[in-house]
Amino acid sequence: MPIGLIALALGGFGIGLTEFVIMGLLPDIAGDFEVTEAAAGWLITGYALSVVVGAVLLTAVVTRLPRKHVLVGLMLLFIAGNLLSALASDYPSMLVGRIVAALCHGAFFGIGSVVAAGMVEKHKQAGAIAIMFTGLTAANVLGVPFGTFLGQTFGWRSTFWAISIIGIVALVGLVTLVPNVRSEGSTGLRNELGAFRSGQVWLSIFVTVFGFGGMFGAFTYIAFTLTDVSGFPAGAVPWLLVLFGVGLFLGNVIGGKAADRSLDRTLIVILAGLVVVLAVFALTAQNQLVTILSLLFMGGFGFATVPGLQMRVMQYASSAPTLASSANIGAFNLGNALGAWLGGLTISAGLGYASSIWAGMALTVVALLVMVVAAVAARRTASPVPAATAEPVLQH
Numbered sequence: 001m002p003i004g005l006i007a008l009a010l011g012g013f014g015i016g017l018t019e020f021v022i023m024g025l026l027p028d029i030a031g032d033f034e035v036t037e038a039a040a041g042w043l044i045t046g047y048a049l050s051v052v053v054g055a056v057l058l059t060a061v062v063t064r065l066p067r068k069h070v071l072v073g074l075m076l077l078f079i080a081g082n083l084l085s086a087l088a089s090d091y092p093s094m095l096v097g098r099i100v101a102a103l104c105h106g107a108f109f110g111i112g113s114v115v116a117a118g119m120v121e122k123h124k125q126a127g128a129i130a131i132m133f134t135g136l137t138a139a140n141v142l143g144v145p146f147g148t149f150l151g152q153t154f155g156w157r158s159t160f161w162a163i164s165i166i167g168i169v170a171l172v173g174l175v176t177l178v179p180n181v182r183s184e185g186s187t188g189l190r191n192e193l194g195a196f197r198s199g200q201v202w203l204s205i206f207v208t209v210f211g212f213g214g215m216f217g218a219f220t221y222i223a224f225t226l227t228d229v230s231g232f233p234a235g236a237v238p239w240l241l242v243l244f245g246v247g248l249f250l251g252n253v254i255g256g257k258a259a260d261r262s263l264d265r266t267l268i269v270i271l272a273g274l275v276v277v278l279a280v281f282a283l284t285a286q287n288q289l290v291t292i293l294s295l296l297f298m299g300g301f302g303f304a305t306v307p308g309l310q311m312r313v314m315q316y317a318s319s320a321p322t323l324a325s326s327a328n329i330g331a332f333n334l335g336n337a338l339g340a341w342l343g344g345l346t347i348s349a350g351l352g353y354a355s356s357i358w359a360g361m362a363l364t365v366v367a368l369l370v371m372v373v374a375a376v377a378a379r380r381t382a383s384p385v386p387a388a389t390a391e392p393v394l395q396h
Contacts, residue, residue, distance in 0.1 A: 002119040005131045012135030017143040024148030025156040033091040047102040055106020055330035062155040074104040086160035099292030110326025130307035132255025142237040142244035191320045200316035203374035208331040211367035215302030216340030217360030225353045229285045247299025255304025264375040271368040274301040278361035
């Protein structure tokens with residue numbers, strides 16, 4: 001395994017921690033800045049929207065630059081954003097810090113996916129992408145509980161200082177361990193935009209939106225489901241979320257290895273499995289034992305799609321995978337917003353907290369149908385042109 005993948009994973013760990021740890025610190029931050037819970041929630045919503053914007057616009061701006069240099073610049077932006085958050089004197093400056101940190105998110109994972117795939121042979125590319133995303137899953141399993149504990153013990157600012165330090169370590173790793181990876185031919189913006197002429201790229205992005213939206217439709221309101229439907233005490237929720245994080249970690253690793261063997265078949269099987277898991281969860285949410293297992297498998301099947309979907313977009317983006325790869329990261333966040341919105345609608349309609357799980361299942365069914373259509377269409381046409389990263393050019 002190329003050691004540069006560890007540096008990418010560490011960067012992913014820091015970015016994942018920045019995105020998710022805020023949820024546990026939100027009450028403390030709201031109290032410190034004397035704002036309402038709804039206003040404080042914009043620290044989450046604003047971050048998600050900025051990820052989508054940064055994934056497309058920031059990547060478009062840097063398409064002609066060497067990818068390693070771009071990753072280094074993005075990590076500097078990440079560090080700056082978290083330092084602004086740690087030093088924020090009021091709510092507006094805190095929000096600015098969150099937005100600055102979020103701008104690097106989509107571009108880092110999008111460009112990082114191309115770089116990770118370029119470090120290994122073609123038949124190992126999805127696995128390499130999965131290693132980079134291991135940092136994101138580890139942030140959920142280890143980073144969020146520790147970051148929340150740190151913030152509650154020493155003040156929420158201490159968490160952002162710690163994240164800034166993680167960013168600095170990741171920056172050193174990127175500079176020293178990651179090789180320059182470039183593709184042959186033009187990598188200008190026009191060439192990158194040309195990748196979106198592929199119907200398979202769009203189908204893959206739609207699968208990402210609906211598939212990830214399905215998991216987050218169920219996950220967004222999971223704390224309410226666990227306490228009000230399953231009957232768990234509030235104190236058990238953090239530990240149950242750690243179990244969900246373990247599922248994310250395992251699903252990412254297993255999904256990446258399986259996608260390297262058979263990409264479309266793996267995605268269809270995983271999405272079908274997620275539909276079954278969500279249906280079982282919705283039907284048995286009152287049973288605590290089954291709920292525990294459902295959480296583990298929901299995380300596993302939900303995140304097992306990530307390396308495969310990222311690899312599929314890059315594969316069909318032909319010789320210009322960078323912008324399409326970053327756009328797909330934005331699609332994951334659009335899916336988060338879609339799932340949360342639809343789940344909220346069902347709950348507001350008085351259908352109960354478990355209804356958000358049914359809403360997530362419905363979105364996943366759509367993703368499965370689109371994936372089947374994409375796979376059938378792919379079989380009827382010629383084999384896709386390999387991604388530019390299939391034959392990488394490394395410059396140390």
